[in-house]
Amino acid sequence: EAEVAQSPRYKITEKSQAVAFWCDPISGHATLYWYRQILGQGPELLVQFQDESVVDDSQLPKDRFSAERLKGVDSTLKIQPAELGDSAMYLCASSFEPNYGYTFGSGTRLTVV
Amino acid sequence: AQTVTQSQPEMSVQEAETVTLSCTYDTSENNYYLFWYKQPPSRQMILVIRQEAYKQQNATENRFSVNFQKAAKSFSLKISDSQLGDTAMYFCAFMKHTGNQFYFGTGTSLTVIP
Numbered sequence: 001e002a003e004v005a006q007s008p009r010y011k012i013t014e015k016s017q018a019v020a021f022w023c024d025p026i027s028g029h030a031t032l033y034w035y036r037q038i039l040g041q042g043p044e045l046l047v048q049f050q051d052e053s054v055v056d057d058s059q060l061p062k063d064r065f066s067a068e069r070l071k072g073v074d075s076t077l078k079i080q081p082a083e084l085g086d087s088a089m090y091l092c093a094s095s096f097e098p099n100y101g102y103t104f105g106s107g108t109r110l111t112v113v
Numbered sequence: 114a115q116t117v118t119q120s121q122p123e124m125s126v127q128e129a130e131t132v133t134l135s136c137t138y139d140t141s142e143n144n145y146y147l148f149w150y151k152q153p154p155s156r157q158m159i160l161v162i163r164q165e166a167y168k169q170q171n172a173t174e175n176r177f178s179v180n181f182q183k184a185a186k187s188f189s190l191k192i193s194d195s196q197l198g199d200t201a202m203y204f205c206a207f208m209k210h211t212g213n214q215f216y217f218g219t220g221t222s223l224t225v226i227p
Contacts (some may be wrong), residue, residue, distance in 0.1 A: 003157075004157075031213065033214075035215075040219065041219055041220075042117070042204055042206075042217025042218050042219050042220055043158075043204075043215070043217050044217070045214050045215070048213070048214065056214065091158070093158075095213070098208070098213030099146055099208065099210070099213065100163065101148055101150075101160045101163055102160075102215070104150075104157045104158040104159075105157055106155075106156060106157045107157065
């Protein structure tokens with residue numbers, strides 16, 4: 001069964017350092033999402049891509065976060081510099097028809113120390 | 114703005130019994146979609162069931178069914194014949210008909226007791 005691949009699975013970084021997460025969506029899924037899930041809360045959208053274009057990044061803290069999907073396939077989410085409050089699970093998801101739901105990856109659990 | 118509320122942070126159920134997870138939402142939209150996702154420990158979120166707001170018939174998927182009350186803005190999930198593999202965090206989610214962003218609740222942690 002096709003999966004959304006994410007790496008790394010876990011990341012520990014010191015505050016003020018840079019960190020990057022990678023996502024490879026299911027082949028053929030034009031829509032790709034990055035969500036952040038803080039412990040005890042539901043996931044919240046950070047950024048949405050349609051092919052290589054950003055559709056919605058209104059909730060992305062642009063002073064420190066950036067995201068790209070250069071060839072409309074895999075995507076990278078970067079944080080620079082990392083802050084203690086960035087500790088969370090970062091989920092990538094992709095979809096062919098979003099109204100039918102997404103396929104989520106296993107996530108990257110980030111701990112900032 | 115859309116908000117989703119799950120008022121039961123934790124629940125438990127005996128194996129083979131039935132359990133109902135509650136979800137309410139607030140929206141001014143008339144057409145939308147509602148979902149339940151399951152997140153097992155250390156694993157990815159999996160779609161459990163989906164409901165279209167313009168359909169009155171409640172969705173069912175094997176042991177999983179929903180009670181969708183549009184006027185009350187309520188969308189509960191019933192799990193019948195609970196199995197150990199149902200132990201997970203369950204998230205209720207809302208999506209506008211014209212959009213494709215999920216609005217998630219805070220989740221209900223369900224434990225199935227053998």
